[in-house]
Amino acid sequence: MNQGRAELAIDAYASALRFDPKHAAARQALVALLMGRGRGAEAQGVLREGLVALPENTAWAMLLARLQVEGGDRAGALATLDAALPYAKNRPEYHAFVGTVLQMQGRHKEALAYYEIAVRLAPESGRWLTGLAISLEEEKRLPEAREAYQRALATNTLGLDLRAFVERKLKQLK
16 A cells, blocks of 8 residues: 555455454555545445444444445435444434434434434534534424524634524524
8 A cells, every 4th residue: 555556455455354354454444445546335335344343333333324425325324323323322423423314314303312412422512512403493492492503602613604604593593
């Protein structure tokens, strides 16, 4: 790989994984190489195999789910995330991502439960408070949505675009 011989490196990593399916570094390198070469479907397969060998690897579950969402397979992404959920109890970013995928499917009531967990675990995340607010608003829980948007702004953690979005939402909810 360091010599720029990506195809040879891909073959070597795949061979290493046949020998030791739990070799996390080889799997991660292989996935990165495949993705870098535009071979996302193959990368998804490598991640799926990895989750069979190491189902507790929530980072792989999140990456696979992201690739599935990018490919338009939101239901598959949610199934991937659900399978690894028992290993993500104290990972706020994982719960927020489940909430986001549910939100993409218009399942705001379910999304709320995941955003609430994420916010409870990391109360200073403006992004996750914004996600919570969006689903609260969609569920017509407007006073709670307004409060969540205000809390998101108060964290001072939002990027410019998200901050502008939250400020617009607050004006609309007055």
